[in-house]
Amino acid sequence: MTGFSADWLALREPFDLAARAESAATLDLRGMAGRMRHDARPLDVLDLACGTGANLRALAPSLGGAQRWLLVDHDPRLLAALPGAFAAWAHAQDLILRTDDQRLHVEGLDWNAEVRWQRADLASALDAVPFAGAQLVTAAALLDLVSASWLDALFDRVCKANAAAFFALSVDGRVSWDPVVEEDEAVDRLFAAHQRRDKGFGAALGGKAPAAAAARLAAEGCRVTLSDSDWRIEEMRMLQAMIDGVGSAALEQAPSAHALVQAWQVKRRALAPRSCLRVGHTDLLMLPA
Ligand SMILES: C[S@@+](CC[C@H](N)C(=O)[O-])C[C@H]1O[C@@H](n2cnc3c(N)ncnc32)[C@H](O)[C@@H]1O
Numbered sequence: 001m002t003g004f005s006a007d008w009l010a011l012r013e014p015f016d017l018a019a020r021a022e023s024a025a026t027l028d029l030r031g032m033a034g035r036m037r038h039d040a041r042p043l044d045v046l047d048l049a050c051g052t053g054a055n056l057r058a059l060a061p062s063l064g065g066a067q068r069w070l071l072v073d074h075d076p077r078l079l080a081a082l083p084g085a086f087a088a089w090a091h092a093q094d095l096i097l098r099t100d101d102q103r104l105h106v107e108g109l110d111w112n113a114e115v116r117w118q119r120a121d122l123a124s125a126l127d128a129v130p131f132a133g134a135q136l137v138t139a140a141a142l143l144d145l146v147s148a149s150w151l152d153a154l155f156d157r158v159c160k161a162n163a164a165a166f167f168a169l170s171v172d173g174r175v176s177w178d179p180v181v182e183e184d185e186a187v188d189r190l191f192a193a194h195q196r197r198d199k200g201f202g203a204a205l206g207g208k209a210p211a212a213a214a215a216r217l218a219a220e221g222c223r224v225t226l227s228d229s230d231w232r233i234e235e236m237r238m239l240q241a242m243i244d245g246v247g248s249a250a251l252e253q254a255p256s257a258h259a260l261v262q263a264w265q266v267k268r269r270a271l272a273p274r275s276c277l278r279v280g281h282t283d284l285l286m287l288p289a
Pocket of ligand 1: 004009048049050051052053054055072073074075078120121122123124139140141142199200
């Protein structure tokens, strides 16, 4: 669960979509796209750490109109899975999809998107990414993985490009299980500490990411809106994945807490058929100063 396999990204995608629906009422994404467009040209969107393209699948229909996306990730296996993931989506949603070698074109009712992708390591080679010309810089489930100094470097580039930004689904540290068990709090503390480990970008912000990002952008004079986009999980497969993943991360963080983590997993698995897990996420929309 802490890795980013295509299977894990596919498992979380419906929960991400449901969570985004919560924040959609607060964040005027179509209005932002309208403001950022220059004349009749397509809106240029840069999607950082794209995985298999879930952010585009969620966002493109909300933005409306003509769009031109560049998707960036460092993992060649996830990039290789992009065309298949878009083909399945287009089929399920009745969209028109045309493909050529390194490019897709997707067409919905009132929007269309040209989609290209690029392999780049965002941690070590942010300058390989063409920020200039982007009107919207976006990422989903990325900000909690990065450090404060990396965020500074990213925001410098976003502000120089005079782009808007939309960062969806950053974990914000709120976690609650219903019903509760005695070990929840201790395991959550270990998991939160694991989230702050270096994921390649320096010490990760973890649950502090949305507030840190909002403060940094507001200091630049940008207009920032935050909105909750929480996961609510009652489905068995996802609950099991969370119990396994949280347990493994907690154990990696504190191998000596083996008995505690095992007791927590046994109780959580037994309660899973009547449990609900809420994981706090925040969406951040920024309009340039
Ligand atoms: C939680 S996943 C989110 C993926 C996608 N945005 C989504 O919403 O499904 C984090 C993504 O960050 C990417 N990533 C992690 N470290 C990276 C790096 N140094 N450079 C580029 N991408 C990276 C992973 O490959 C993965 O696709």
